[in-house]
Amino acid sequence: MADELVRDFLLGFIKLHILYHARKEPIFGQEFKKELKRHGYDISFGTLYPVFHKLERNGYLKVEEKNVRGKIRKYYSITRKGVNALKHSKAKAKELFDELFET
């Protein structure tokens, strides 16, 4: 019923989500999409890849190609700038978010 609201939230949230995961370990498109789907969120590659590209272009992620069983994967991992941005964004987002749960 409120699914459009949840989706809008996810779309704004997705970059933080990506940085969070890319901080823990390198991630790549196909796997990340499946991980989202496991949690019930379906994001198309037409949305996802451009987000990765932009995060890389802006220096939050760095990419490394790897040949895995004969196929090229692009593993994205977080940069120092990305770590700082994530930390800062988390703090700001938390401020906004906490207000929602005030009494």
Next chain:
Amino acid sequence: MADELVRDFLLGFIKLHILYHARKEPIFGQEFKKELKRHGYDISFGTLYPVFHKLERNGYLKVEEKNVRGKIRKYYSITRKGVNALKHSKAKAKELFDELFET
């Protein structure tokens, strides 16, 4: 530095923020914009009004015009559907959000 990430988050978050405030008391555009600004977020009317309109069109908000000191204001308050949507969306958003703060 990571302001674009925070802004993207805000844009996805804004509807929940609006519903939250419209649940506490009726809100109108100018005041709501100022309230955001006090918290450091600058959202243009070109963004804000269409969001209000869509939330109303979709039944999450209802609007009532009031003449205040000779000027027409459109006060938005939450509907029953909006309350349910807010509750549901908060829960889903919290799931996503909490993961960010896992150890």
Next chain:
DNA sequence: CATGCCGTTATCGGAAAGCGATAATATGAA
């Protein structure tokens, strides 16, 4: 080596959203 396979990434085109600038509206005051 040529060909096909397939996991993976990339892009296209139309629709929707974001947004600064500008216009429109409505009312009270002068």
Next chain:
DNA sequence: TTCATATTATCGCTTTCCGATAACGGCATG
């Protein structure tokens, strides 16, 4: 009746969303 002002609405351009489709790249097989 005109003016000032608070408020809402819209325009046109840019960017994002996204399903569909294409492209890539290396391996296996003959």
